[in-house]
Amino acid sequence: MLNRYLIHGDRVAIRRVCANDYEEITALTRDSAELHHPWIPRRDTSREAFDDFVARFTQPTHEGLVICLRQSGAIVGGVNINNIVRGSMQSGMLGYIAYASTTGRGHMSEGLRLVAQFAFTQLGLHRLEANIQPTNMASLNLVKRLGFRREGYSPGFQRINNVWQDHERWALTADMLPAGPRKATAT
Numbered sequence: 001m002l003n004r005y006l007i008h009g010d011r012v013a014i015r016r017v018c019a020n021d022y023e024e025i026t027a028l029t030r031d032s033a034e035l036h037h038p039w040i041p042r043r044d045t046s047r048e049a050f051d052d053f054v055a056r057f058t059q060p061t062h063e064g065l066v067i068c069l070r071q072s073g074a075i076v077g078g079v080n081i082n083n084i085v086r087g088s089m090q091s092g093m094l095g096y097i098a099y100a101s102t103t104g105r106g107h108m109s110e111g112l113r114l115v116a117q118f119a120f121t122q123l124g125l126h127r128l129e130a131n132i133q134p135t136n137m138a139s140l141n142l143v144k145r146l147g148f149r150r151e152g153y154s155p156g157f158q159r160i161n162n163v164w165q166d167h168e169r170w171a172l173t174a175d176m177l178p179a180g181p182r183k184a185t186a187t
């Protein structure tokens, strides 16, 4: 299936996640358990659960995106924009993951910046929020690198590994991201 890139940078490009990504994402997810599970809830890796996950993004309140290497198309990360609120808010909540085999190379920094450009220009959003545990240094470094602002602290914000974990609330508004998007190309 032809699945077009929405926007690209020098090394990575963004496209919507699709049902055909099941095997690639499941293998990456299984190899990344150690990286992910202090910080995000465990995901069911069955085909049915993945189909439900992809179906969620047919709603206007959710966008499911993957970050791919421009050269090969290989998936190196995932970003969801959840709980999109329109009207006078125009905001969405971010969830994002890198994968163990390609983490720490700047792909997420480039990819999340592209997601923000896409959200602010093509989706018409005004604000993106990220909620991060205070000890998740890789995630805090990522949002700081992109210019997010720390807005506050939310005790017991999300249940992860059976514990209600405190999170810091960080956000980026459209006026804080200067660079414009690049032209999209087909995969």
Ligand SMILES: CC(C)(COP(=O)(O)OP(=O)(O)OC[C@H]1O[C@@H](n2cnc3c(N)ncnc32)[C@H](O)[C@@H]1OP(=O)(O)O)[C@@H](O)C(=O)NCCC(=O)NCCS
Pocket: 035, 036, 039, 040, 095, 096, 097, 098, 099, 102, 103, 104, 105, 106, 107, 108, 109, 110, 130, 131, 132, 133, 136, 138, 139, 141, 142
């Ligand atoms: C949070 C997470 C997505 C960050 O991913 P990441 O791989 O560190 O992000 P990047 O791909 O942008 O890599 C950044 C690192 O690569 C380095 N790097 C190498 N080349 C780079 C380049 N060309 N550009 C930018 N950074 C580069 C940076 O110095 C940085 O390392 P540092 O944080 O030690 O300074 C990842 O750690 C993850 O998936 N964690 C588990 C899930 C999670 O916590 N999700 C978020 C919940 S709030």
